[in-house]
Amino acid sequence: MTGDAMLIQEVATRDGFQIEPVFVETADKVALIDALAATGFSRIEVSSFVSPKAVPALADAAEVFAGIKRRPGTVYVALVPNPKGAERALAAKVDEVNLVASVSETHNRANMGMTPAASIEGFGRIMETLKGSGLSTNATVATAFGCPFEGDQPADKVLAQVERYLALGIEGVTLADTTGMANPRQVEALVARALALVPAGRLTLHFHNTRGLGLANVLAAYGAGARRFDAALGGLGGCPFAPGATGNICTEDLANMAEEMGIATGLDLEALIGLSRDLPRLVGHDVPGQVAKAGRPSDLHPIPQAA
Amino acid sequence: MTGDAMLIQEVATRDGFQIEPVFVETADKVALIDALAATGFSRIEVSSFVSPKAVPALADAAEVFAGIKRRPGTVYVALVPNPKGAERALAAKVDEVNLVASVSETHNRANMGMTPAASIEGFGRIMETLKGSGLSTNATVATAFGCPFEGDQPADKVLAQVERYLALGIEGVTLADTTGMANPRQVEALVARALALVPAGRLTLHFHNTRGLGLANVLAAYGAGARRFDAALGGLGGCPFAPGATGNICTEDLANMAEEMGIATGLDLEALIGLSRDLPRLVGHDVPGQVAKAGRPSDLHPIPQAA
Numbered sequence: 001m002t003g004d005a006m007l008i009q010e011v012a013t014r015d016g017f018q019i020e021p022v023f024v025e026t027a028d029k030v031a032l033i034d035a036l037a038a039t040g041f042s043r044i045e046v047s048s049f050v051s052p053k054a055v056p057a058l059a060d061a062a063e064v065f066a067g068i069k070r071r072p073g074t075v076y077v078a079l080v081p082n083p084k085g086a087e088r089a090l091a092a093k094v095d096e097v098n099l100v101a102s103v104s105e106t107h108n109r110a111n112m113g114m115t116p117a118a119s120i121e122g123f124g125r126i127m128e129t130l131k132g133s134g135l136s137t138n139a140t141v142a143t144a145f146g147c148p149f150e151g152d153q154p155a156d157k158v159l160a161q162v163e164r165y166l167a168l169g170i171e172g173v174t175l176a177d178t179t180g181m182a183n184p185r186q187v188e189a190l191v192a193r194a195l196a197l198v199p200a201g202r203l204t205l206h207f208h209n210t211r212g213l214g215l216a217n218v219l220a221a222y223g224a225g226a227r228r229f230d231a232a233l234g235g236l237g238g239c240p241f242a243p244g245a246t247g248n249i250c251t252e253d254l255a256n257m258a259e260e261m262g263i264a265t266g267l268d269l270e271a272l273i274g275l276s277r278d279l280p281r282l283v284g285h286d287v288p289g290q291v292a293k294a295g296r297p298s299d300l301h302p303i304p305q306a307a
Numbered sequence: 308m309t310g311d312a313m314l315i316q317e318v319a320t321r322d323g324f325q326i327e328p329v330f331v332e333t334a335d336k337v338a339l340i341d342a343l344a345a346t347g348f349s350r351i352e353v354s355s356f357v358s359p360k361a362v363p364a365l366a367d368a369a370e371v372f373a374g375i376k377r378r379p380g381t382v383y384v385a386l387v388p389n390p391k392g393a394e395r396a397l398a399a400k401v402d403e404v405n406l407v408a409s410v411s412e413t414h415n416r417a418n419m420g421m422t423p424a425a426s427i428e429g430f431g432r433i434m435e436t437l438k439g440s441g442l443s444t445n446a447t448v449a450t451a452f453g454c455p456f457e458g459d460q461p462a463d464k465v466l467a468q469v470e471r472y473l474a475l476g477i478e479g480v481t482l483a484d485t486t487g488m489a490n491p492r493q494v495e496a497l498v499a500r501a502l503a504l505v506p507a508g509r510l511t512l513h514f515h516n517t518r519g520l521g522l523a524n525v526l527a528a529y530g531a532g533a534r535r536f537d538a539a540l541g542g543l544g545g546c547p548f549a550p551g552a553t554g555n556i557c558t559e560d561l562a563n564m565a566e567e568m569g570i571a572t573g574l575d576l577e578a579l580i581g582l583s584r585d586l587p588r589l590v591g592h593d594v595p596g597q598v599a600k601a602g603r604p605s606d607l608h609p610i611p612q613a614a
Contacts, residue, residue: 146604149608150607151605183564183567183568185567185569186567186568209597210597210601211560211563211597212598213522213563213564213567215522216523216525216526218523219523239601245597245601246597253518256520257490257491257523260493260520261490261491261493290516290553291518294517294546294552297453297488297518298458300455300458301455303413303417304417
């Protein structure tokens with residue numbers, strides 16, 4: 001990362017597709033991921049090696065990894081919930097695994113069926129499994145900005161979990177606002193503290209736009225020194241507790257904000273907008289992204305002629 | 308305004324309703340405005356004294372002003388395009404008029420049928436009309452952050468227009484991002500310069516969320532010292548050039564952001580959410596606001612029980 005550039009990791013085919021009621025065909029997933037890579041992403045979270053029973057929408061994770069072209073310069077990431085998932089990820093030749101545990105005990109029990117401590121113990125076994133494989137590792141602190149069951153999560157608890165990740169030798173850390181509860185002031189404070197533990201090049205912020213604050217939170221995080229952000233094409237994704245609520249922050253809206261602010265992303269925004277406009281064909285519904293509807297600010301309109 | 312509180316001016320019944328294809332019944336408008344006032348707004352832009360032919364949706368501006376209860380502490384504002392509109396506003400006993408001219412000549416010609424200079428000359432005649440009436444005055448610089456026909460508008464040109472407003476004795480100034488082209492870096496810079504001309508208590512920022520940047524722009528403006536913002540309940544409003552694009556920034560989403568950040572607004576957020584949830588009944592369609600769909604971050608969910 002040079003200067004004040006922003007790195008956007010695309011997560012639509014994982015965090016977006018996982019909650020879609022339709023199964024997006026494997027060939028469509030592969031074509032989308034290849035097209036996304038061609039727009040310049042250095043990181044794409046492709047899929048998840050979870051139980052196909054738990055997440056049928058991503059049951060084809062291995063086939064997707066087998067089908068995609070590996071673009072030089074793009075790191076292809078898979079979410080992995082447990083040692084068995086790590087073995088499947090290894091076999092699928094993923095470049096990086098992303099592990100997840102919530103800081104909220106209630107959320108982790110609901111989501112993973114175990115305590116956060118048990119999840120992190122599992123991370124240790126996963127690290128053993130991956131030893132010598134050359135795979136890089138990232139781990140996510142879910143509900144880092146609040147839990148939909150418990151509410152506020154103390155920053156000290158979040159940062160202690162980050163330290164446990166680092167102690168296991170995990171290289172990258174993501175702070176995830178899993179259900180869109182974060183606000184800019186909180187983000188600024190937590191990012192500043194996290195950057196004392198994790199350098200900006202290895203810290204990712206994962207925001208949802210559930211309450212409309214996604215890009216405001218990016219702005220606050222960027223102001224505090226964060227440089228890596230997850231986003232989903234079209235703003236795919238969602239929140240099981242908020243029917244009708246928007247999902248992840250929208251990749252092309254974020255890339256447009258960055259570009260308008262003079263912050264480099266390395267992405268081809270026009271191409272992204274084209275891909276976003278094709279999403280309704282894949283998922284069967286309109287998507288929340290705004291720039292794909294409104295066009296870029298530089299897309300000027302013809303002057304109306306007097307009647 | 309004390310400390311770092313934020314003043315939100317509600318504009319849904321003017322900037323929102325004016326582009327709705329349905330005519331919201333006068334009684335419904337009156338009931339909504341009274342209910343909005345009861346949530347604590349110190350300022351509501353109620354309607355517009357424009358030609359009923361040009362904006363049929365607001366043809367009942369005088370009836371609406373006659374019907375509303377005047378809550379002590381609330382300033383009831385009307386948009387006024389010309390001296391004739393100012394006379395109608397005077398007769399309707401509005402508390403404040405808001406005048407509008409675009410900084411973009413092309414936009415002002417398309418919107419008002421005259422040059423910005425001619426519009427501002429008209430402001431002088433309006434100020435004569437209002438002399439001694441006790442009405443307060445505000446004037447808006449439309450397309451201050453970019454014109455959909457011309458593109459970028461130089462900050463110097465925007466600020467020169469602000470100075471012409473002030474020279475006419477106009478008390479308040481609004482910088483409007485009429486079609487949602489602003490970005491946070493631009494906002495920060497323009498607000499900082501505008502505050503050298505207009506104190507924060509008399510400068511309003513009017514953002515649209517056309518490209519998803521509305522609340523990020525508020526955050527940037529607030530960081531630069533701005534304290535007054537227009538917003539529309541439910542995010543009503545829109546952009547004639549962007550079918551499907553969202554409208555004004557959403558009042559309850561903005562109030563939620565402020566409240567979560569510890570910034571006082573004086574508004575009853577729960578009551579606002581209730582009013583927003585009733586909007587589809589009035590306008591016949593879903594509205595873009597997020598918090599009314601997702602609930603507040605503090606609205607916790609029951610813990611799922613293991614099957």
